[in-house]
Amino acid sequence: MNFFKRLIAFTLLFLLTIFYSQAQTANRATGKISGRIVDAQTGDPIQYTTIRLFTQDQNKLVNGVIADSKGLFKLTNVPDGKYKVVFDFLGYQKIEKLNVVLNKNNRSVAFDDIKLASSQTTLQGVTITAKKQLIENKIDKMVYNTEKDVSSLTGVATDVLKKVPQIAVDIDGNVELQGNSNIRFLIDGKPSVLFGSNITDVLQSIPASQIQNIEIITSPGAKYDAEGTGGIINIILKKNKAIGFNGNLSLSTGTRLENGSLNLSMRHGNFGLHGFFSGNAQLLSTTLSNMDRKSEDATTTSRLLQNGSNDFTRDGYQSGIGMDWDLTPRDNISATVNYNYFENTSTGSANRQTLLHDDVGIQLSDINDQIFTSNKFHQYSYEWGLNYKRKFKKEGQDFEILFNSSDGNKYSYYDQTQNHLMPMTIYNGSYARNPGLQNETNLEVNYVQPLGKDVVLETGAKMTHDKINSTSDVYLLNTTTGDYEYSTTQSSLVHYNRNVYAGYLSISFKLFKALDIKTGLRDEYSEANADFLHTGLINLKPLNSVVPSIVFSRTFEDHQNIKLSYSRRIQRPDYRDMNPFIDASDPKNISTGNQNLRPEIGDKLELSYSTSFNNGSNINATLFYRGNKDDIQSYTQFYPTYKIGDSTYTNVAISTRENIGREDNYGVNLFASYPIKDKLELRTNISFFDRYIHTGLPSGGDIHGINYRANLNASYQVSSNMIVEAMGNFNSSRLNAQGKMPSFTYYNVAFRKQFLKKKASFALTANNFFDKYVNMKTNLTGTNFTIVNYRQMPFRSFGFNFTYKFGKMEFKNEHKTEDNQMNPSGIE
Structure with a gap:
């Protein structure tokens, strides 16, 4: 019984924390940057990728977010300016998007799929390695x-x-x-x-x-x-x-x-x-x-x-x-x-x-x-x-x-x-x-x-026959x-x-x-x-x-x-x-x-x-x-x-x-x-x-x-x-x-x-x-x-x-810095 009391108390504290964090966020009508992160080889979403937003000129960190379980991300309340967006996840090559501009004429930038290439592949005879996590925690496993x-x-x-x-x-x-x-x-x-x-x-x-x-x-x-x-x-x-x-x-x-x-x-x-x-x-x-x-x-x-x-x-x-x-x-x-x-x-x-x-x-x-x-x-x-x-x-x-x-x-x-x-x-x-x-x-x-x-419906049916x-x-x-x-x-x-x-x-x-x-x-x-x-x-x-x-x-x-x-x-x-x-x-x-x-x-x-x-x-x-x-x-x-x-x-x-x-x-x-x-x-x-x-x-x-x-x-x-x-x-x-x-x-x-x-x-x-x-x-x-x-x-x-x-593996080369692979809207 004490276990359930503690669990219920922890759950209530968890929900209150969410309400409080949301109440502290000012609802300012400024810019938005969004997109989806996928594996360049398989096309599967890469969940929990780190996305960081820097100013283009001073390289100052402005904002950041973690992609969700479907690889989707959204940066909101972004002031007007010119930015660099960095996408980074362990086991993959980092990608930077330059010259991302938000102003009064363009309040929203939507990227095409951001394709991250594995850092543990052989490209043209050269082996590239990166430290990949032994344990990965995902939403359901x-x-x-x-x-x-x-x-x-x-x-x-x-x-x-x-x-x-x-x-x-x-x-x-x-x-x-x-x-x-x-x-x-x-x-x-x-x-x-x-x-x-x-x-x-x-x-x-x-x-x-x-x-x-x-x-x-x-x-x-x-x-x-x-x-x-x-x-x-x-x-x-x-x-x-x-x-x-x-x-x-x-x-x-x-x-x-x-x-x-x-x-x-x-x-x-x-x-x-x-x-x-x-x-x-x-x-x-x-x-x-x-x-x-x-x-x-x-x-x-x-x-x-x-x-x-x-x-x-x-x-x-x-x-x-x-x-x-x-x-x-x-x-x-x-x-x-x-x-x-x-x-x-x-x-x-x-x-x-x-x-x-x-x-x-x-x-x-x-x-x-x-x-x-x-x-x-x-x-x-x-x-x-x-x-x-x-x-x-x-x-x-x-x-x-x-x-x-x-x-x-x-x-x-x-x-x-x-x-x-x-x-x-x-x-x-x-x-x-x-x-x-x-x-x-x-x-x-x-x-x-x-x-x-943010709403997805899944349904299906299955039939299994066992004979012994x-x-x-x-x-x-x-x-x-x-x-x-x-x-x-x-x-x-x-x-x-x-x-x-x-x-x-x-x-x-x-x-x-x-x-x-x-x-x-x-x-x-x-x-x-x-x-x-x-x-x-x-x-x-x-x-x-x-x-x-x-x-x-x-x-x-x-x-x-x-x-x-x-x-x-x-x-x-x-x-x-x-x-x-x-x-x-x-x-x-x-x-x-x-x-x-x-x-x-x-x-x-x-x-x-x-x-x-x-x-x-x-x-x-x-x-x-x-x-x-x-x-x-x-x-x-x-x-x-x-x-x-x-x-x-x-x-x-x-x-x-x-x-x-x-x-x-x-x-x-x-x-x-x-x-x-x-x-x-x-x-x-x-x-x-x-x-x-x-x-x-x-x-x-x-x-x-x-x-x-x-x-x-x-x-x-x-x-x-x-x-x-x-x-x-x-x-x-x-x-x-x-x-x-x-x-x-x-x-x-x-x-x-x-x-x-x-x-x-x-x-x-x-x-x-x-x-x-x-x-x-x-x-x-x-x-x-x-x-x-x-x-x-x-x-x-x-x-x-x-x-x-x-x-020998062959991949389309995903450059670490890309200028022209997203929706042209908002790019100089």
Whole structure:
């Protein structure tokens, strides 16, 4: 309650500040200068560009303004005179407009589009570089520019995500955004069936060298799918739209990871082609583990001690080609085709001891045995998309149609055998195959209509079709014959279909000439059915979700921005949540899906402040509240005996996914960067949130705990072509519905040297080099049982990267000083 009181008080102060600032502005009928800032290469608006007005003769600063989220700017109350207008944004070449005249005969000057050229391009063989921000704050998202991250060059997507503000990645590669793991992942703004099975595997198979930047959207607007209570992470892969033939090759090798990527692009006139291929391999590593599980009933106490190791490998590759074609100056069509493949394999063994005592502590039995396990998984997918966009004569009015479809083929396999030790005999064994097919097809239409000055209407509709077929074939060992026999009772089959129909309407406008507001409403209606082998066809209850969103934003002339936003999100159970496949590769710890899950509903309130300084420093602070109803989490129950089909398992823990109740989080995130002179830059990212879990499960009770994460990055520019980076990260332990996940520390250093006129570079990286293992302790508690897991995970690694850029880019030369490229009105 105190949180909301403070938030309401802060909001009122925020609005009063706006009213006061407007009241202090004299409404004088003098001159006006306006226009729009765009990227010279792509034509996209450049938001938050700095525009400064100087007197022509004395070079005295008269006025200034920051462009809005659409790249538009307006200088008002300008006295008569002759001026110079300077346009400047980090990562772009500065442009000056001279001889801008305002007098009694001309009170208004309207520029044509001001085209800023990137300062990091190769022009006629000469490389021009400029310091580009690692973090960019935009009205609806934060952008992390991966090309500035030297220490992740030899790593994968999860290594990049570890450094992104508001994101936490645990030692297994699981990702949370502001403490929530239910994230909608996109690649180049589009969904993919790749993320429908094992997100961790996919993220750890995308080379960091293939990533252009990562967009973090914590409070998505009405245009975005409502899926994902944690928000949206959009991974933008590298592409090049420069004229000419260009390429980029990156190769990495190391003691733990190997990866490579090749990007090619060709553009001539209004037509362009691009293609890429990237691959990744996690080399063989061995994790040591031991488990201590205690359980009890009215008369006995059981204890299972398990000590073993597991060998693991992972590899995969991605490929794709695409084209874009400007049919006319106002019509564009683009298309992409991708093929992806990922796989992992693990083999392990463990010695087990099962002790049974009565209620007075007398030992009843002591059984020692051994288990051998093997797990394999692979998936491949085909994806294609076709987009059409039409820009009308009216500035800002456009229409687009987007189609994309992806087909995934997934395959899981396990086998296990259990042996008595004296004598060494097999007394139990099984194996299972789980092939599955998934298709996701999306058709989307969007339309933008400016309604007047500072008012824009957006609307659109979308249809999504999901189709999943999953088969589970289980074979059990007949110890008498030595044969594996098909189990009709444990095997399963499911056909799942879901359609989601969505429509949205949003409007953005200015209030009191200073406050930018964007509000919208999205309606999603979903219907689904599932056909199970043993229960038949089930028509799931249709769900209609009305999802509102609103953003208040105020940008000040001194590079400050404050934003207040609210959004509602939903999390529908996905393939991995509902898959009925029973993974009994460890018969003492079995996992399966849950077909009875309800969608999770989340409400998010966020207040953020960002500012930048002339020396390159940046600060971004965010306060947030998130409340989730029917929160979906992993849940474990213990059974002395558990029957699956015609088999009975003893002393077993069953893990599945459940709607555990309600979860409320109150948090703060702080990101800051500070350059020390021209050589050294420090960056820090600190997250802190208070979590309350109100469960309605048998283990019951309310859970409360504080979670935090802190990292510090330092980069030192030794010379114009040499840089050194270091990073340290600490994640505190995390609470869930049944216990505590472990804390861990991660650190690395990196060195990069550029040569051949900065067309080539090599880099060296070292991660957790002081310790071979990261030690992890996990506690889990439920009705009548406790589990303590210890793991030693190999994390020390060293890597080497080589990158080479080739080709020649051609741009229309944007001179730093331009006299005659605006509306002639007002120019001498």
